Amino acid sequence: MALDPKFEAALALHRFGFGPRGDAIARIAADPRGAMLAEIERPNAGRIDNPDLLTGGEAARAAFDFRQEKKAVRLAEAADREAAKNGTAQPAPRPEKMDPAMADPFLQTQTGAMKLTLEEAQRKAANPPALPQQIYLEEAKARFDAAVATDIGFAERLVWFWSNHFCISADKGPTRPLCGAFEREAIRPHVAGRFADMLMAVESHPAMLIYLDNARSIGPSSIAGMRQNKGLNENLAREILELHTLGVRTGYTQDDVTSFAKVITGWTIEPLKQNAPHAGEFAFNPRMHEPFSQTVAGKAYADGGLDQGKAVLADLARHPATAKHIALKLARHFVADNPPPALVERLAKRFRDTDGNLKEVTKSLVTAPESWSAPRAKLKRPSEWLVASLRAGGVELKDVRPLVQAQNLLGEPLWRPPAPNGFSDDSTTWMDGLAQRLDIANRFGQRVPTQLEADAMVETALGPLASEETRSAVKRAESRPQALALLLMAPEFQRR
Amino acid sequence: MTCLHAPSRRELLLASGALFAWTYLPRIARAEGRDPRFLTIILRGALDGLGAVAPVGDPGWIALRDDKALKLEGEHAALPLDSFFALNPAMPNFHRLYKAGQATVVHAAATPYRERSHFDGQDILESGLPKPGTAETGWLNRAFASIEPGGRVDARGREAFAVGPVTPLVVRGPAPVLSWTPPRLPPASDDTLMRLLDLYRHTDPALARALEERMGLAAIARAGGINQDPNNPAAKQAGVAQVRAYFAEATGSAAKFLGRPDGPRVGALAFDGWDTHANEGASDGRLAQLLGALDGAIAAIETEMGPAWRETVVAVVTEFGRTAHINGTEGTDHGTATVALLAGGALKGGRVIADWPGLKPSDLQDGRDLKPTTDLRAVLKGLLKDHLRVADDALANKVFPGSGAVRAAIGLVG
Incomplete structure (x- = not known):
């Protein structure tokens, strides 16, 4: 492993970081691996310190208020049209409409080039995009800023890896303003922490509960289930098993999915309404929760409300299949499309031995010889x-x-x-x-x-x-x- | 919600990337009841001046370029300018303006730079400094700043204007610059694509294949080599149309801004793609297409400038010229002297200005390039002095430092 130090530094920056910036190659050449490990040893590794960014709850409430206002404007406009038709009342002044073109001003289809005058530019500048998109863009900026500013970018690359592993989508209903908050609240604090903690934070985050439909999943025998003709939604439970933890075809059955879905009924969000302090935040609603013991992957879990789900997640987090699944994905992301089996096994073993300590798993990734000898083919x-x-x-x-x-x-x-x-x-x-x-x-x-x-x-x-x-x-x-x-x-x- | 802010006009313009610069109306000119406009177009990559304006009257011309020489007869007959020079046939608009006394050609001109690096050559062309090195400001901006000490922008936005994705160096400097970029930047040029394919083919066949397939060039590659083969005709036509559209849109927009009563008075923009090492195609290939796009761009300026065209000068300049001879790949390599093309209603035009150096081997610079006989700075100084009323000492010391010995050309406008 006698790599030229500058070569290893450049390789570290490209393979494990976001590429060199300024004199980064020379700066870390003395000890590239040490510099990478130092990034994840920092107490605030992976976090963004920006007090201007909204919490998930704040973003949800702001977006809700915004939608309510828009609704009020539409209703008032309809009333004006009605009044005008009947020959009564002058229309009252309305807040200016948002310019839809600003939602994505760089679209190639934009035809405004020749028409862009200074006045128009000023008008556009005065009309920012709709609030959910504004929040999305602010969060995007914070994310890119962090990636561009970092020394090597190893911790940020881990954030991006885990964020993609536990992905949500801004295109699903009201999640757009929550995407950044989800990453900052559920992913970033845990990239050098415990997998079990990240898993719990992710699966109980409003963005995930909305994205994979658990927010409205109702136990058939719960109080709410008995009253209305609604019921179970298996989406989140299935994806936790298939994508987030054990991995596909690792032996769990449809019965496991159904039982697990029942376990996490009641994991929902506080309903959105005006002036409710915790609206849009995570809530366990016992009235939606299926009130029985359940068997998941061969183990019985007595009903304990919220704790029943926590117990299942904790066991999934330390399952050997989860260790293997995560090890394979990490190695594939950082090292090679078809990573060396020895590397995958090394990471899986570290995951098992440390009960899913991600800092330790990440260290094995950095110190493994295979991580450096693989060709630069990705x-x-x-x-x-x-x-x-x-x-x-x-x-x-x-x-x-x-x-x-x-x-x-x-x-x-x-x-x-x-x-x-x-x-x-x-x-x-x-x-x-x-x-x-x-x-x-x-x-x-x-x-x-x-x-x-x-x-x-x-x-x-x-x-x-x-x-x-x-x-x-x-x-x-x-x-x-x-x-x-x-x-x-x-x-x-x-x-x- | 303190985190959310509306971008300022300036941020918006910078973000969207355009390039004109505008500053104060020259005070002296205003006192004369004039309202002059000046736009400079930088051609990056080094224009083959002999391919743009051919010395058809030089006895060595045909021998020099052989079948690549522009001629007055034949399918792609050059457009006569005078008894000695003829214009590339792709430029009918420039020819019309020339005949109307609204266009001038300066031939065998060059900056003081005598090496052949694009980067350094462009730095000198745009900075106006006699030597390469890190330059932060350009001659056009400094010329403005010298017209109005302090160069502040007034509240109504009567600044100087620049158009393009990155404000070109020529217009950067102490006087504030507003910039505007056409929202549709041109796609990567064929030249860039070919250079990249060449790199991939030598170093990473998988990427080469992916790019070839995506570009619809796989068939050509299989047929035996991108370099020898002209492009897929359909893709080529689309590319040409895009380049033409981009040139016309960029210059036309610049002209709209400059033409406004309250708009900027000075602008700059840059067009890439003139580095014609292989298959130059002066009469019916790539260079002809680029010159055609440039010709369309000049026409767009004339149209969009409206009545202000009368008071307009457009200066088209490039970092250096190309070799006098055609090279082994039917192109030309980096050279020295070339042409500067001037257009505008304010010109006293209809002339080719040249102290012709000749084409015999002994006439050539280093035995290979057209020899420079006119310092490009003399031309630019003449325009800045007579059109914008920049003072002599500012021209000699601030705008083109160390150019005291280079006398401003006289009588270009009138």
């Missing part, structure tokens, strides 16, 4: 590549919307996976988007006012990873924008 996911590009270009992020739009174009829209299994970690999935990456790299090159010479660009972004061919292609570019685009598209920058 294509970066679009979002990782975008952040790496920002870092290589030395860009200070002012407006997050072009980035959000770029992620959409590249098929990895932020917090909007197509299904609960999240975005793929398989390189071939992302190969198709290479042409779109080129267009974005091209635009990026046009937008970044770099004064760096070609050699300096390559040294910053790739250092010893750069091939002679890449150095020469960047050096021979006809302009700095083209040089930067070629650098960001170089195989050594696309792969990690």
Whole structure:
């Protein structure tokens, strides 16, 4: 394992971090693994300290109030039209309407280019996007800022990994304003903590309860179930077993799913209404909870209300199948599409031996020789590549919307996976988007006012990873924008 | 909800990326009852001046470029400018303006830079400094700042204006710059695509395949090499149309801003793609297409400027020229002297200004390039002085530092 220290530093930054920024390669070359471990040893590892961001409850209530206001405006407008028809009353002044174009101002379909006057620009600036989208964008900005600002980005990459493992979708009902809060409240505090704690935080978070429908799952024999003709929803229980813990085809049965779904009935949210202090936050509602003992995966759990579900989650978290499932996903994400079995077993064993201590599992990942000897064959996911590009270009992020739009174009829209299994970690999935990456790299090159010479660009972004061919292609570019685009598209920058 | 803020106008404009800069109306010009507009277009990649404006009257011309030489006869007949020079046939609008006395060609011109690096050449072209190095400001911005000391923007937004995704260096500096970017930036050029494919083919066949397939070029690649083969005609047409549309939209928008009574008076924008090392195609290929797009862009400026065209000068400049000879891949390599194209109703045009150096081997710079006989700074100084009324000492010391010996060209506008 006698890697050249600068080579290992550059590899660490690309494979385990968000790519080099400034003189990062030189800065960590003395001890790349130590620098990575230091990132997860920090007491606040993975957290974002930004008092301006809303808690999940605050965001839910703000979005609720916003919807209520809009409803009131619509009703009043209808009343005005009615009054005008009857020849009575002048319409009262209304709050200005939101400009729908601002919801995504970078859409390619926008045709306003030639019409954009200064007045229009001012008018648009005065009309921000609708509140849920505003919150989504603020959270997106905080997330990108954290990824761009970090030294190596190992802790942030872990956040992104776990956030995708336990994904929710902004496209599902009212979850849009909650996506950022979910990640900050359920994922970030635990990336260097215990898997069991993360699991509990995730499965009891309002965003997850809404996304996988548990908020309205009702025990058939519960008080609420007896009164109304509604009942059980198995969605969350199934995905916890299949995706979040044990993994698919690990021996659990349909009966296990149904029983587990009954166990977590009553895990819901405090109803949203005006001026209710905890509205939109997690609540255990005993009136919805199936009041019996249940058997899940061969073990009986006596009814204890909320504690029944906690007990099942705690056992799932330490199940050997969970250890193997998580080990495989970690190794696949960071090291190789088909990771070395020895690495997977090493991580699984560490998970079992430490009762799911994620800091310890992560340390094994960093110290395992296989993590460093695997070829650099994995294509970066679009979002990782975008952040790496920002870092290589030395860009200070002012407006997050072009980035959000770029992620959409590249098929990895932020917090909007197509299904609960999240975005793929398989390189071939992302190969198709290479042409779109080129267009974005091209635009990026046009937008970044770099004064760096070609050699300096390559040294910053790739250092010893750069091939002679890449150095020469960047050096021979006809302009700095083209040089930067070629650098960001170089195989050594696309792969990690 | 303190975290949520509406972007300011400035943030919005910067975010959306455009590039004009506008600053105060020159006070002296205003006193004369004039309201001059000035727009500069930077061609990045080095324009082949001999492919744009051919010295058809030079006895060495045909021998030099052989079948790649623009001629007055044939299918792609060049448009005569005078008894010696002829314009690339892809530029009918520029030709019309020339005939109307509203366009001027300056030939065998160059910045003081004598090396052949794009980056350094572009830095010198835009910074106005005599040597490469880290430059933070450009000559156009400094010219503005010198017209109105302090260069503050007045409340009504009568600043100087710049258009483009990144404000070009030429217009960066002490005077405030507002920028605007067309929302549809052009897609990566064929040139960038080919360079990337070449890199992939040498280093990462899987990525090469993925890109080729996505670009619809797999068939061409199988047929035996991107480099020798012209592009898929359909894809090529679409690309050309996009480039034309982008050029026209960018310049047309710039002209709309500059043409407004309360708008900016100075603008800058940059077009990439002129580095024609292979298959240059001066008469019917890539260079012809680019020049056609540039010609359309000049027409868009004339149209959108409206009555203000009368008081407008557009200066089209590039970092250096290209080799006099065609190279082994039917293109040209980095050279020295080239053309500057001027257009606008304020010009005293209809002339090719050149102290022609000749094309014999002994006439060429380093035995390979068109020799520079006109300092591009003389042309720019002449325009800034007579059109915008920038003072001589500012031109010599601030705008183009160390250019005291380079006399401003006289009589360009009138």
